Amino acid sequence: MKVVQEYLSSSSGYKLLSKKYGIKSESLVSSWVQRYKAFGLNGLDILSPKKSFDGSFKLNVLKWMKTNKASYPKTALHFNISNVGTIWQWQHTWEIEGADALYRSKGRQTIMSADKQSKKKQQTELERLREENELLQIENEYLKKLRALVQEEEAKKHKSSRN
Numbered sequence: 767m768k769v770v771q772e773y774l775s776s777s778s779g780y781k782l783l784s785k786k787y788g789i790k791s792e793s794l795v796s797s798w799v800q801r802y803k804a805f806g807l808n809g810l811d812i813l814s815p816k817k818s819f820d821g822s823f824k825l826n827v828l829k830w831m832k833t834n835k836a837s838y839p840k841t842a843l844h845f846n847i848s849n850v851g852t853i854w855q856w857q858h859t860w861e862i863e864g865a866d867a868l869y870r871s872k873g874r875q876t877i878m879s880a881d882k883q884s885k886k887k888q889q890t891e892l893e894r895l896r897e898e899n900e901l902l903q904i905e906n907e908y909l910k911k912l913r914a915l916v917q918e919e920e921a922k923k924h925k926s927s928r929n
Contacts, residue, residue: 769795770802793839797850800843821869821890824856825897831857832904865898 769783773795780792780799789795819827831841831853838850847853859867869890 770798773799774802797839797843800839804843818871821865821894822897824868825860825865825901827853828857828860829897829901829904832901832908865894865901869894 769787769789772778773780773783778786780795784790784792784795827841827845827847830836830844831838834840836844838853841853842848842850856868
């Protein structure tokens with residue numbers, strides 16, 4: 767809190783404050799200030815590291831980040847996720863193993879009847895496929911727009927080289 771208050775009340779920058787207080791990264795100071803501005807004192811509370819997120823939440827975070835072309839820190843701030851690396855890990859897991867991997871829970875599975883397990887699996891599988899489909903559609907739209915922009919740029923270059 768002291769670092770954030772000093773940043774807000776003086777002309778000291780992130781770099782100077784990180785050196786003054788022996789903080790390894792100026793981006794950490796920046797993150798604290800942004801969290802304080804967005805959430806007040808609650809934004810500086812240490813969030814429980816035991817907090818777990820379900821697969822649909824993870825996909826929503828990644829979808830929002832892609833749709834809004836947001837950075838990891840901006841996304842973490844938007845969803846009040848204390849560790850930016852968490853989102854990076856989700857993104858990495860999704861790219862390497864697919865959306866299915868985001869639904870895997872850590873730790874021991876609870877024992878439930880085969881019937882309940884089958885129904886729950888079918889529901890979550892359908893939900894997962896719908897969300898993955900939506901995410902892929904967004905990615906597809908993004909790539910189409912990117913391709914159109916590249917073609918437009920090439921056409922401009924080709925036109926200007928003719929003149």
